[in-house]
Amino acid sequence: MKTLLACLSLLTLTYGNGLWAQDSSRGKTLFKTCVQCHGNSGEGKIEKSAPRIGGQHDWYIYSTLNLFKSGTRKNPDMNPYIANLTDQDFKDLAAYVSKL
Numbered sequence: 279m280k281t282l283l284a285c286l287s288l289l290t291l292t293y294g295n296g297l298w299a300q301d302s303s304r305g306k307t308l309f310k311t312c313v314q315c316h317g318n319s320g321e322g323k324i325e326k327s328a329p330r331i332g333g334q335h336d337w338y339i340y341s342t343l344n345l346f347k348s349g350t351r352k353n354p355d356m357n358p359y360i361a362n363l364t365d366q367d368f369k370d371l372a373a374y375v376s377k378l
């Protein structure tokens with residue numbers, strides 16, 4: 279619970295600063311490791327139990343990736359693919375995926 283609260287307050291602080299600097303072309307490159315499960319357009323894949331994420335709000339994608347990375351939300355399949363990504367990577371991914 280403490281971790282969750284810390285996460286939420288961190289996110290509130292982040293969003294409080296307004297627009298992020300996002301680079302969706304970088305996000306496109308980063309997304310290449312995600313398509314095997316989430317599909318080229320982020321449409322999701324039933325056989326991988328991977329949900330549709332294309333067109334999702336950028337803030338939701340960004341906050342969810344942080345929850346996975348912090349271990350608050352757990353998914354053993356996905357974790358290896360995001361464990362080494364940075365905060366900027368998450369922002370760029372969110373920018374790209376939200377426009378799919």
Ligand code: HEC
Nearest residue numbers: 311312315326327328329331339342343353355356359371
């Ligand atoms: C090995 C398959 C796999 C890979 C690779 C993968 N994911 Fe996932 N992803 C999943 C699964 C399965 C879930 C559902 C997790 C759960 O159980 O809640 C998920 C959930 C998500 C969610 C949350 C969706 C929601 O509606 O809450 C986001 C966002 C996401 N993935 C983004 C990514 C991104 C970005 C990448 C690439 C850096 C990636 N994933 C790579 C399998 C994968």
